[in-house]
Amino acid sequence: MAGCGAVNPPDNIEPVSEGRGYQAQYRDIVSRRSGDASSLALNAQKCRPARKDGTSFAKFGSSLFLSDILSPGDLVDVRIESDDEFSGQYVVSQDGTIRLPFLSAVSVKGRSMSSIEADLAAQLLSLDYFVEKPRVSVRLLDRAPATVAVSGAVFESRAVQIGGRSGPVIDTLRQAAMGDATETRLLSNAIRAAGGIRPDADLSSVELHRSGTIHRLDLRPLMEGTDTTDIPMLAGDRVIVPSRGCFQDNLMRPGPLSPSGVNLFLSNLSAPAQGNAPSAIGKEAREVPYGTRLIQAIVGSNCAGGTLATNAGRAVVLVSADPVSGTSLAIQRDVEALLRRGDRDDFDPYLLPGDSIACYDSTVTNVADVARILGVLSVLDVALR
Incomplete structure (x- = not known):
């Protein structure tokens, strides 16, 4: 029966158990001691100073904000x-x-x-x-899609295509009218199309490279909701989001620059379920809002609750990756122990795109299953004699 207990804690290359991983919430759970730093403080310790050399939209006063500037492929009259x-x-x-x-x-x-x-x-x-x-009169009739390169502290550094509309979306009245307005060929959409900002992004000095000129922009007001101004993008623009080198908890929330959501890989084969479908792991459990934490996913995948005597010892393993280095990591949490701690937030990681979660049965359930199997084998042995 020695092999019936909880799974052994996974090993990692990066020092995540000590709180020196991408987010300090990955660290091993320890007894609270006087003077221990919170995960928020541990994350902040690694932060490089924000550049703060970006210009806020309110002070920019540039042609960058003109809604009718033209890009290759645009149709004009x-x-x-x-x-x-x-x-x-x-x-x-x-x-x-x-x-x-x-x-x-x-x-x-x-x-x-x-x-x-x-x-x-x-x-x-x-x-x-x-x-x-x-x-002479020049008027914009229709905007074309624009290809923009986005790199730096985003989840998917790549060239993205934003803007433009498919044929069924354009009605005949709009085709006959002059002017065009689209909310898709904008800076915020370019960043989101590249996976959205990572939690280590420095939004105080985002670089926009256009026609040989570098514009440094302060996007913090846009993320905080204090300024709704956005910048129309042109084909060939390049966006670079710098990094502060640390996990910023305040960026782990939905916003105009954040990922649209988090897609998870979930497995819950704990008793009594014999598959993921009976565990109610559907689309709502696999696709969660950005900023969702491990406890929420545990509950959403039916890995918590039930009969306390048999289910209290369940364990969950989170498999993630450092989005900067690409190194994989795995951490284990005892479900009930995490839920009942007053300082649970310090050890409850934020979920990142592509994370995987597996739920394991408690020791009691494992022992019961082994005993059930042994009982069946005994019956078969008697029947065959």
């Missing part, structure tokens, strides 16, 4: 007063220009409509197509 030769609809080329008949290419990427109108009018006048400077 150009109208010139009293003229049908040059007026028409044009697509912004991959090099960021539009080409009207008989005119040189006009650079439009990242520029305001008024400056484009002035350039077109000046070119028409200089080529003697008009005696006086004509009145």
Whole structure:
């Protein structure tokens, strides 16, 4: 019966048991001693100072915030007063220009409509197509998707495509109207498309690389809900989210820059269930809001509760990975012991995308199952004699 007890605690390469893993909540549960630091304090000890050199949206005052700046693939309507030769609809080329008949290419990427109108009018006048400077109107009809590179302290550093709409979404009235408004080709959506910010992100100085210029942005007000301003993105933009080198508990919550949720891999084959379906491990248990903690997943996967005498000794194993180094880790918790501690928050890890959780039966249930098997074998032995 020696092998019927709880599973042996897993080993790890990183020093997670001492509180020096990606989040201090991974550390081994110990008896509370006077002077012990909380997980929040242990996490904060590793933090590098925030750069704080990013400019807040309220103080930026830049063309970055213009909603009608153009990007390759955008569809524009150009109208010139009293003229049908040059007026028409044009697509912004991959090099960021539009080409009207008989005119040189006009650079439009990242520029305001008024400056484009002035350039077109000046070119028409200089080529003697008009005696006086004509009145020119340039209007955005439809936005194209934009490919943006996102790297740094996000869960999935990669190039993402944001914006644009599928054909069924665009109704005929909107197609006939001028102007376009989309909430998908924005900085926040680019970051979320790259998996969202990691808990170690430094939001005080997020870099936006555009046309050879680096803009440093303070995205903390956007995350905190004190500023709803967002930045329209252009094809070819690059976003870099720096890291503070520490786990920040305050970033583990839903927000405009956070992951849309957490997908978990769950296994609960504890008695009396013979599979995950009887344990009610459905979509709601596997897909949880960002900021969910281990105890919530334990309850959601039916690994807690039931008959106290037989189920109180259940154990759960969480398998995760350090999102910075990629090193896997595994920790074990005794379910009832964790639930009944007053300082449970210090040892209750936040769940990260792709985490796996396995629920193990208590010692009493294991012994009972072994005894049941031995009993069946005894009956068979008697029957075969």
